[in-house]
Amino acid sequence: MNNMKKTNIDEKAITIRFAGDSGDGIQLMGAQFAKSTALKGNDFATFSDFPAEIRAPAGSEFGVSSYQINLGSAKIMTSGDSPSVLVAFNPAALKVNLPLLNSGAIIIINTGAFTKRNLAKAKFDKDPRLTSALSSFQLVELDIDKLTSESVLRFGLSKSKASRCKNFLALGLILWVFGHDIEKTISWINKLFIDKDTIESNKTALKAGYFFGETNEVSTTLPKYFFPPSDFSSGEYRNVKGSDALAYGLAAAAELADLPMMFCSYPITPASSLLHKLSEMEELGIGVFQAEDEIASICAAIGASYGGAIGVTSSSGPGISLKTESINLAINTELPLVIINSQRGGPSTGLPTKTEQSDLLQAVYGRSADAPIPVLSVSTASDGFDIAIEAVRIAIHHMTPVILLTDGFINNSSHPWLLPDIKKYKKIAINQPKRDIKNIFLRDKSTLARPWIIPGTKGGIHRIGGIEKDFETGNISYDPDNHQKMTNLRINKIKNISNFIPNQEVSFGPARGKLAVVGWGSSFGAINQSLRSISNKNVSQIHINYISPFPKNLKKLLEGFEKVLVPEMNMGQLSALLKDKLNLNPISFCKVTGQPFLVSELIKEINYCLDE
Amino acid sequence: MKNKKNKLEHNFSSSQEVRWCPGCGDYAVLKTMTQTLSKINLSPENIVFVSGIGCASRMPYYIETYGFHTIHGRAPSIATGLKISQPDLDIWVITGDGDALSIGGNHLLHTLRRNLNLNIILFNNEVYGLTKGQFSPTSRIGTKSPSSPKGSIGSAVNAGLFALGAGGTFIARAIDTDKRGLGSVLESAHFHKGTSLVEVFQNCIVYNDKVFSNFTSKENAIDFQIHLENGKPLLFGKDNSKGLRIRNNLELEVVDSKNNKDDILIHDETNPVLSQLLLSMEPPEFPVALGVIRKVEKQIYENNFYESHSSKMKRKVSINSVIRNGDIWTIT
Ligand code: SF4
Numbered sequence: 001m002n003n004m005k006k007t008n009i010d011e012k013a014i015t016i017r018f019a020g021d022s023g024d025g026i027q028l029m030g031a032q033f034a035k036s037t038a039l040k041g042n043d044f045a046t047f048s049d050f051p052a053e054i055r056a057p058a059g060s061e062f063g064v065s066s067y068q069i070n071l072g073s074a075k076i077m078t079s080g081d082s083p084s085v086l087v088a089f090n091p092a093a094l095k096v097n098l099p100l101l102n103s104g105a106i107i108i109i110n111t112g113a114f115t116k117r118n119l120a121k122a123k124f125d126k127d128p129r130l131t132s133a134l135s136s137f138q139l140v141e142l143d144i145d146k147l148t149s150e151s152v153l154r155f156g157l158s159k160s161k162a163s164r165c166k167n168f169l170a171l172g173l174i175l176w177v178f179g180h181d182i183e184k185t186i187s188w189i190n191k192l193f194i195d196k197d198t199i200e201s202n203k204t205a206l207k208a209g210y211f212f213g214e215t216n217e218v219s220t221t222l223p224k225y226f227f228p229p230s231d232f233s234s235g236e237y238r239n240v241k242g243s244d245a246l247a248y249g250l251a252a253a254a255e256l257a258d259l260p261m262m263f264c265s266y267p268i269t270p271a272s273s274l275l276h277k278l279s280e281m282e283e284l285g286i287g288v289f290q291a292e293d294e295i296a297s298i299c300a301a302i303g304a305s306y307g308g309a310i311g312v313t314s315s316s317g318p319g320i321s322l323k324t325e326s327i328n329l330a331i332n333t334e335l336p337l338v339i340i341n342s343q344r345g346g347p348s349t350g351l352p353t354k355t356e357q358s359d360l361l362q363a364v365y366g367r368s369a370d371a372p373i374p375v376l377s378v379s380t381a382s383d384g385f386d387i388a389i390e391a392v393r394i395a396i397h398h399m400t401p402v403i404l405l406t407d408g409f410i411n412n413s414s415h416p417w418l419l420p421d422i423k424k425y426k427k428i429a430i431n432q433p434k435r436d437i438k439n440i441f442l443r444d445k446s447t448l449a450r451p452w453i454i455p456g457t458k459g460g461i462h463r464i465g466g467i468e469k470d471f472e473t474g475n476i477s478y479d480p481d482n483h484q485k486m487t488n489l490r491i492n493k494i495k496n497i498s499n500f501i502p503n504q505e506v507s508f509g510p511a512r513g514k515l516a517v518v519g520w521g522s523s524f525g526a527i528n529q530s531l532r533s534i535s536n537k538n539v540s541q542i543h544i545n546y547i548s549p550f551p552k553n554l555k556k557l558l559e560g561f562e563k564v565l566v567p568e569m570n571m572g573q574l575s576a577l578l579k580d581k582l583n584l585n586p587i588s589f590c591k592v593t594g595q596p597f598l599v600s601e602l603i604k605e606i607n608y609c610l611d612e
Numbered sequence: 613m614k615n616k617k618n619k620l621e622h623n624f625s626s627s628q629e630v631r632w633c634p635g636c637g638d639y640a641v642l643k644t645m646t647q648t649l650s651k652i653n654l655s656p657e658n659i660v661f662v663s664g665i666g667c668a669s670r671m672p673y674y675i676e677t678y679g680f681h682t683i684h685g686r687a688p689s690i691a692t693g694l695k696i697s698q699p700d701l702d703i704w705v706i707t708g709d710g711d712a713l714s715i716g717g718n719h720l721l722h723t724l725r726r727n728l729n730l731n732i733i734l735f736n737n738e739v740y741g742l743t744k745g746q747f748s749p750t751s752r753i754g755t756k757s758p759s760s761p762k763g764s765i766g767s768a769v770n771a772g773l774f775a776l777g778a779g780g781t782f783i784a785r786a787i788d789t790d791k792r793g794l795g796s797v798l799e800s801a802h803f804h805k806g807t808s809l810v811e812v813f814q815n816c817i818v819y820n821d822k823v824f825s826n827f828t829s830k831e832n833a834i835d836f837q838i839h840l841e842n843g844k845p846l847l848f849g850k851d852n853s854k855g856l857r858i859r860n861n862l863e864l865e866v867v868d869s870k871n872n873k874d875d876i877l878i879h880d881e882t883n884p885v886l887s888q889l890l891l892s893m894e895p896p897e898f899p900v901a902l903g904v905i906r907k908v909e910k911q912i913y914e915n916n917f918y919e920s921h922s923s924k925m926k927r928k929v930s931i932n933s934v935i936r937n938g939d940i941w942t943i944t
Contacts, residue, residue, distance in 0.1 A: 035939050038939075038941055039941055041943070188939075232943040233943070234942075234943050234944050235942070235943060236936065236940055236941070236942050237940065237941050237942070237943060238935065238936075238938065238939060238940050238941075239939065248931060248934070248935055251931050251934070252931040254927065255927060255930060255931050258927075260697070260925040260926070260927075262693060262696060262697055264693060281934070282921050282922045282923050283922060283923050283927070283928045283929045283934070284923075284927050284928075284929060284931060284934060285923055285925055285926055285927030285928075286925075287696065287917065287921060287925050289692070289693070289696060291689065291692075291722075292718055292719065292721075292722040293718060295686060295689065295719075296686070296689040296692070296718070296719050296722065297689075299682070299683075299686040299689035299690045299692075299693065299719075300689050300690070300692050300693030300696070301693055302682075302690055302693060303662075303689065303690035303691060303692060303693025303694035303695075303696075303697070304693040304694065304696060304697040305693075306680060306690070306693075306694055306697075307693070307694040307696075307697030307698040307701070308697060308698065309697040309925075311693065325683055326683060326686065329682060329683050333680075419935055419936060419940070420935075421932060422930060422931050422932045423932070454698075455657070455658070455660045455678040455694070455698060455701055456657055456658055456678075456698060456700070456701060457657060458655075458657050459657075460657065461656060461657055461676060461677060461678055462678070462679075463626070463628075463672055463673050463678070463679035463680070463681065464679070464680055464681070465672070465673070465679075465680060465681025465682065466665075466681060466682060466683055467681060475628055475673075476628065476673060
């Protein structure tokens with residue numbers, strides 16, 4: 001602890017991680033710190049890591065909840081590879097997070113929780129402080145438990161209530177470390193809780209932590225970090241979580257189409273956060289229906305769309321599998337519908353709380369018969385806003401179900417979001433004729449979409465269904481030539497969407513060169529950060545949001561590079577798609593550990609491709 | 613007046629060719645259904661038929677209203693979404709024993725429990741017709757079929773008892789060819805506020821002919837059918853010579869109605885114990901209960917949905933203001 005740097009002013013960013021028991025208030029502490037960071041003018045990105053088990057036994061490894069934030073004055077694209085500061089509230093939190101840390105990282109441990117019992121629960125044979133396990137780190141030992149209980153003594157709280165203030169004590173200390181003002185956090189505490197004792201005791205604990213930092217004892221062992229403000233473009237900002245941005249985007253789409261939206265879902269990890277968020281958004285004309293199962297939820301959404309609302313359903317991979325037959329019904333009956341897949345790890349139950357992007361081929365190909373569907377993907381937490389609007393726009397404009405892919409990592413990560421102005425977005429035109437209907441199945445010449453005639457419309461009576469329909473009349477048809485014609489129509493209708501979507505852009509680097517790093521989904525941040533670090537003029541980032549159909553220029557664009565590298569959190573699904581659809585032969589870089597890509601491993605792979 | 617007449621003249625037959633087997637009970641149901649619709653006198657564009665998969669589920673194609681022929685077992689779910697989005701529509705779900713009680717059992721359960729205001733017409737023929745004759749969940753034990761050559765070995769489900777257990781608020785039964793009985797049940801189902809389940813005993817002439825003849829045939833009808841009327845004594849048989857009464861052990865028994873006049877039960881559509889007893893009756897010991905067996909009032913899902921919905925599904929604010937609510941900072 002001797003050579004501790006007092007300030008890390010030359011560093012542009014730092015990653016810190018708070019970890020403790022699910023009951024320790026880690027997520028709240030992290031969220032408050034992110035808010036405070038925002039006000040300090042620093043860029044950041046966060047990621048919440050929850051335990052898979054509900055109410056896992058206190059002190060156990062599988063009950064550890066973590067919040068990671070990467071912040072600094074530079075442009076921050078990810079929540080950080082490996083933390084340089086860890087605040088561990090108990091031995092289990094230390095045990096679980098130790099392998100993630102940078103060597104030389106500062107570990108602040110709550111010694112009060114390092115009891116024999118807790119060490120045993122975390123399966124430490126010996127107290128790690130007495131072994132070489134922590135030798136490559138800088139240990140800061142603090143009895144957070146004791147400091148907390150002493151600071152709130154005068155409130156006469158029960159032991160457990162007093163202990164619940166420890167996240168704010170630790171937050172106070174961290175705010176001091178980063179030179180933040182505590183006044184803002186104090187005013188948030190006033191709003192956060194209702195009960196006066198809770199408000200006052202948490203405020204007291206916060207201040208105690210902050211002032212504790214100022215004492216000599218700590219300032220010799222803890223460095224202080226000062227980051228000059230990041231370079232933000234001007235405007236209004238908020239911190240936004242991936243699932244929230246998606247919910248806002250869906251509501252925005254409903255506003256742009258001027259239609260009510262029915263969100264029909266069945267709880268599943270990690271998609272439920274979207275269900276919860278939309279349940280609070282009634283004022284925006286959104287209705288939520290929690291169905292009895294995955295199939296009922298998509299069917300209710302289809303029913304709502306048939307009735308003229310915007311039907312949306314959401315799930316994760318296993319639930320999407322259950323919805324598959326119903327997706328085909330929506331394809332065959334040509335009803336607008338948005339199906340959101342918050343991907344998670346592995347087949348079957350797999351790794352429900354871990355992230356993976358392995359449902360791409362399921363989305364593009366995974367249905368019986370020739371059943372094409374547009375597929376869009378979200379790349380960052382805030383990106384969900386625009387992508388949700390695009391998904392609804394395509395669904396309505398082209399009268400088709402649309403699959404929107406996101407993942408557990410995006411849903412649980414957050415960053416500052418430059419707030420959009422809905423008035424600047426193009427309205428979503430709907431074709432719901434209400435009178436003088438001459439031909440019920442008269443298709444739009446440019447989109448090939450049928451009109452969206454809804455029950456209750458006079459003169460519009462017709463029947464739809466899963467059985468093949470006649471091209472002209474929409475009646476049941478088993479005619480061989482008609483089936484060929486309808487199959488062609490369904491394929492062309494979706495292919496044709498490429499005429500309505502924007503061209504593929506280059507996210508970073510030149511439009512031609514030696515290497516294109518091509519990704520989709522939540523790997524955007526890590527790829528972007530690694531390219532910024534490498535800063536080689538021959539490497540570009542191309543990140544695809546429109547996956548099916550691909551943007552029209554994609555093939556040509558990729559052919560402008562000598563090599564194409566595709567990093568994916570699956571075993572090569574976008575690579576397979578690029579081969580199949582564009583006849584390209586990319587280099588695949590695959591990872592399925594349930595963890596997002598690290599910038600460091602991407603840099604290594606990119607350099608390897610460049611040297612080869 | 614003129615308008616009304618026009619509507620009456622709407623016969624609800626669509627132009628599409630009906631494709632059931634000749635002699636199938638579905639024809640009779642279709643006819644009674646369209647006649648009932650004419651009688652109810654609703655504008656056809658406000659009526660929607662939603663069906664699943666099976667012979668009966670073809671019905672929407674043959675009725676001149678809006679129609680949605682969906683997928684196996686899921687019609688109640690699609691009808692649920694439709695009803696929430698457009699509560700004023702008159703929605704009829706057409707389903708069969710396999711569709712509603714096998715693959716779609718879960719959805720039927722939850723639709724009944726939620727009690728949306730829609731009508732579910734369950735065509736029970738105790739067989740899978742469309743897939744060529746396999747036993748169904750309502751097939752009686754021992755039913756020989758291509759998939760049960762030695763006879764089926766699972767017990768059958770009783771549609772009405774299922775609905776009762778699910779909290780169904782309207783449970784009725786009718787025979788396909790009984791124009792009057794079926795017509796009146798369909799009409800009551802329409803006017804009931806809540807989910808109405810109507811089980812129609814439908815003869816599949818090809819794969820399960822006469823499976824209901826123990827109570828539907830001419831010779832059995834009089835002794836093995838009891839037509840219920842709320843508030844009226846439970847009488848049946850020639851000249852209403854038989855009646856139902858309850859024993860001390862809470863079981864029903866058939867008695868001579870003349871000599872036991874005071875003991876004869878009075879039909880009460882709201883009594884759950886009676887509903888269960890009536891739904892359980894089977895020949896040869898008992899007649900089959902027909903008509904409206906149960907009818908009670910309960911909260912209606914879509915009413916609760918709109919009553920509890922703060923904007924009644926009409927947007928009140930712009931997303932612009934919602935995203936600017938809370939912790940916002942400005943960079944200049
Ligand atoms: S198979 Fe049976 S139920 Fe189906 S149409 Fe023919 S007779 Fe009717």
